Amino acid sequence: MKTTPQQDTDAALGTRERIVRTTSRLMQRQGYDGTGIKQISREAGATLGSVYHFFPGGKQELAVAAIRHGDGEFADMLREVLAGEHTPEAAVAACVRSLVEGLRASDWADGCPVTATALGTAGRVPDIQQAAAEAFARWRGLVFDKLKAAGIAEDDARELASTVISTLEGAELAAQVARSAEPLEAAGRHLARLIGSYRPA
Amino acid sequence: MKTTPQQDTDAALGTRERIVRTTSRLMQRQGYDGTGIKQISREAGATLGSVYHFFPGGKQELAVAAIRHGDGEFADMLREVLAGEHTPEAAVAACVRSLVEGLRASDWADGCPVTATALGTAGRVPDIQQAAAEAFARWRGLVFDKLKAAGIAEDDARELASTVISTLEGAELAAQVARSAEPLEAAGRHLARLIGSYRPA
């Protein structure tokens, strides 16, 4: 039985990991400025002293760790759906289904684990911007590999991978704002069509 | 000569309008939680009393007014480029150029005037979410009209308009994070190609 409002699987984790996951989840929903360190320590079941023990750099260091964590989570999901489908078109569709599922399960609250944090600090905190840029680049790289493996020319694949990630980001945002899966589903269909137009006969 | 750090054209404006513009500009860069009412009053050259006189609903009412203002600004830009180009493909390209110009001019700080505010308050403040949803819907409507006028079937045009707005949003975000025009330029080329694939012969 839990006495703190932390997430189900966090009980057996180390303190540091619990803090990182809690920070990631909170900043994903509330952004950087909307998330307080006291709230993090409360919901992670750690004292304020522990938080500053593991993250002496304070809130900025916490945000960077949270973005890296979200980066890894999303990359894992991407790798899984990319590996589970034969064509990149099917993989994009599977990715959309996964994103829709996550949004619905959270009542449209949990979008991209990087966007909210990165957007609220654009230009103000270089470390955070850097971590977000690395995340986006990693995700583009995973899509690029899949497109290239499907026989698409390298230059085309690189540009396409960029647009696939951009479009999924934007459509997830539109879905959150509209509280509807439609923008994501339309984007998935269009991305599949676009990718198909680049495939070798 | 100015003594307050407000924007150039704001000097002759009424107090209310000056407050709205300042709020829109600040929340666009810093988000809802990152923007303080005292900062708004300072940069708008209005006293705190004036701010609460015009916006008794406080910060939430300010945010809604700021989003409506940003909505109108972006819609005006959209109408202008859509009317200035014959084909929807050319219009999308012109739109990308306009977005890139705005990003560069602000050193990649000024992205979509709605996203940052809406994202940081997703689910928490229904009024803000509603205003953001209306903005997105309006922009989709403008693109829809252009696509339909180009002879694209109504159902296709509706879905395409959704993806055009989603992709531009996502690509602008990616461009901010990467501090590079590339994601937006790639997205523009791909959107033109996608639209072209729906046009009647």
Added chain:
DNA sequence: GTCTATACCCCGATAGAC
């Protein structure tokens, strides 16, 4: 590593004179 207490500051919001 964990905990409590606290310093110092800015937050949103209000009151009431002018």
Added chain:
DNA sequence: GTCTATCGGGGTATAGAC
């Protein structure tokens, strides 16, 4: 409509016992 003063609370961060 404009202005100043202030309230109550929460923000980040630190100090130092255990």
